[in-house]
Amino acid sequence: MQDVIVVGGSYAGMAAALQLLRARRLVTIVDEGLRRNRFASHSHGFLGQDGVDPAAIAAQARAQLAAYPTLTWVEGRAVAAGGRKDAFRVDLDGGAVLEGRRILLATGVADELPAVPGLAERWGKSVFHCPYCHGYELDRGRIGVIATGPMSVHQAQLLPEWGEVTFLLNGAAEPDEAARADLGSRGVAVEPVPVARIEGRAEVVLADGRRLEFAGLFTAARCVPASPLAEAMGCALRETPMGVQVATADTKETSLAGVFACGDVARVPHSVSLAVGDGAWAGAQLHRSLVWP
Missing domain, CATH: 3.50.50.60 (FAD/NAD(P)-binding domain)
Known part of the structure; x- marks a missing residue:
């Protein structure tokens, strides 16, 4: 039983996981390796990483997370999820099943061009x-x-x-x-x-x-969640001028108790720096939900 299962291991998901790992919580990240900015060779506007290859930023972040012993990283795709607060399950495309007390959706968005x-x-x-x-x-x-x-x-x-x-x-x-x-x-x-x-x-x-x-x-591409998981679980969605996103409270919790969302899939506008900040906030709020359930 994990404390948090993070679906999506890009910038927001890793930023959230970092806060939880530093609280010595058990965290599993499920990631299929499809960052939204994988088509770009340089990332700009992110303090301290301006002009750096976004793949290098992600790789460095993952290496830093790997230093924490309570992290499990799973390369794969979450195809279904269900359950309730403190008793969720996430099904992976390879047939494996994960169990966790909380779920964080950091799946990002797809651009409809x-x-x-x-x-x-x-x-x-x-x-x-x-x-x-x-x-x-x-x-x-x-x-x-x-x-x-x-x-x-x-x-x-x-x-x-x-x-x-x-x-x-x-x-x-x-x-x-x-x-x-x-x-x-x-x-x-x-x-x-x-x-x-x-x-x-x-x-x-x-x-x-x-x-x-x-x-x-x-x-101005229209954005939609890159994964159908949030909608399939029954999370409320919200239409914005930039497209569809998962609706969340200020705590980053969705309409389903115990399910949180952050990054591009849960906020507008979008950038690497904004995704990292949103993820860090979500991670702290997730931890608080475990301390004060």
């Missing part, structure tokens, strides 16, 4: 979602924003801080008069012709054959 040929292959390399993570490296070059919905207007309004912006409506957004005036005041060009495909590093080919060269592209 626009159906633009060439975009998915460039995700995390020359197509991004967070200007704070990737805007500086574009060196004030030309930036294209590919619309996915209403949130894209906000993205196009913000990005002139990092370069000259063209807002590619792509049939997914139609700014009203006030929004167009605001975009114009920020120097944003609005392009109504749909995007046919992306070539090269960040060359947008429009439906009318024109080609627009950019230093980088941004798009």
Whole structure:
């Protein structure tokens, strides 16, 4: 019987586990090795790790956790979970069953990208979602924003801080008069012709054959939980401007007693540093729930 089973061993899950391990609690982390930022070669905006390969950050964190004798790390996927507070079970894809007093869902999210040929292959390399993570490296070059919905207007309004912006409506957004005036005041060009495909590093080919060269592209992907586990267990979900997340209280406990959630799957906006902070808070709150059940 573990004190806590952490489903998801990326930044939030490991940050939570660290707090629990330092309280000498029995912790099992189940991880299938699919970090959300696995497509990016550099992580930015995380104090002390700016510009470092995100895989190296994760590997260093895992090595530090391994020094604690109460950690068990399981490489695999949780396919089902159930039970009640102090008596949960988690079924793994290999057939193994884990038992724990608490469950922490740190599964992260999946990005639903626009159906633009060439975009998915460039995700995390020359197509991004967070200007704070990737805007500086574009060196004030030309930036294209590919619309996915209403949130894209906000993205196009913000990005002139990092370069000259063209807002590619792509049939997914139609700014009203006030929004167009605001975009114009920020120097944003609005392009109504749909995007046919992306070539090269960040060359947008429009439906009318024109080609627009950019230093980088941004798009507001819709996010959904990367694992169906929370919904299958009956945890309440919440719709946000960025997509679906697991609903939690301030303590990071979900609508199910004894089941907690943290990181990208349980908060917006998203970044490595915010995920680590959220995980650290969740770990402390989990420990308190074990001390004062």
